[in-house]
Amino acid sequence: MIEFRNIDFGYDEKLVLKNVSFDIDQTESVVIMGPSGSGKSTVLRLILGLECPQRGEIRIDSRNICVMKEKDKRELRKRIGMVFQDGALFDSRTVGENVGYYLIEHTKLSWKEIEGRVVEMLGFVGLDASEIIDKLPEELSGGMQHRVAIGRALLSTNPRIMLYDEPTTGLDPQSAENVLNLINKLMRERSISTVVVTHQIADALSIANRFIVIHEGEMAFDGDFVGLRDCRDERVRNFLSPFRDSMNLVAKKKFMNGV
């Protein structure tokens, strides 16, 4: 479904990604990890076709997004939900207008009908619509903004691929857990491909079974939890070293659950 083939990408002659290749199948959930500035978020922007690589090929549903016209890219993006870092909610629109944005722009539904779906979606992401639907995004907490952003992505496109850029960064533990639970709930109930970019190991372990580690633009690891834990690559070991205890804890849990 998502194919990365030998991708080189950079800004102003500085390479951000170097020869990155991977495939993500339908319904697969993958976490892309790495230190800040390693090029993780760029991967999401490339999947969405917001940037084009200098070398290599990116295929979504077997179609090369790099050679598509902007109009075709816009059509393709309608099948991809993206939750940006900090939510990227439209700050001049209310929560209701944000969540129903796609329907407002692309359908002829009346506001009454859209509002009904917005209320339903806000309930799905665990928010009380009656309290927040008419509020502006700035009036919400960080965790609520993230959940509104997830609701917006879901309601807009009924996506087959969901991309999350640092979904828990800057959130308190309770809000972070709510967002992670929501991501897990979506993966269970909707069977969509999920790509999560994070540098929070605990989040990564609670979301996916496949992990990609990017270090200074290069792929340092691609595999499952056991492979990650036992990886001998110095770059991966250095990145994971502060989190060894939590990884061992997860390993114990997974062992106890028979995974």
Place this chain on the structure above:
Amino acid sequence: MYLIGIGSLFLVVLTGLFSGQGFAIAFANELSDFGAKDYLGRIMSLAIVRELGPTLTGLMMAARVASGITAEIGAMKSSNQLDAMRSFGIDPIRKIAAPRLITLIIMVPAMTVICDAVAIFGAWLIAIFHAHISSTMYWAAIRERLVFGNIFIGLVKPVAFSLVIAFISCYKGFTSEGGTKGVGQATTDSVVMSSITILIANFVFTKFFFPMLKGYL
């Protein structure tokens, strides 16, 4: 429409009133040296409708509106709202720039007409109370110069200035880089570039373009 147009009304009225009065005092003083005070209405009509009104309104709109448009688009870009829009299959240029362009094309000429009217009124006050010209003579002279050619020139310029403001402010917003500092810089650049381009465009229109239309206007 409200923010760009009506929101600029107070500024445009003040600009028109005080610049009209200021120029009227200067012209009246000079003309009185030659005993030609009665020509004040003709000069003001010509100067305001063809030059002062469009240029001052353009500059005021550039200062107020161009900065607002650039800052708004720049802030949307730095907070990924433009990318979010694109991720929903929406073209930000069509969605954000086009409505602002259309609004400016309507509102800059409208504001220019208001600025002209207020400036002519301000000059009338000076004509009556400072230069002691009869009101009838002043308005007769104003009417004499309010011919199609002058009004046409006075309306073509603001349309051109609205294009200048819209293109520069949107371009600077869409290409701003570097977070809040970058947005601040882009906003400053937008106002400076719009203002300079308006002044140059005004000169080009007056010097080269309108003389070519002399036989038709």
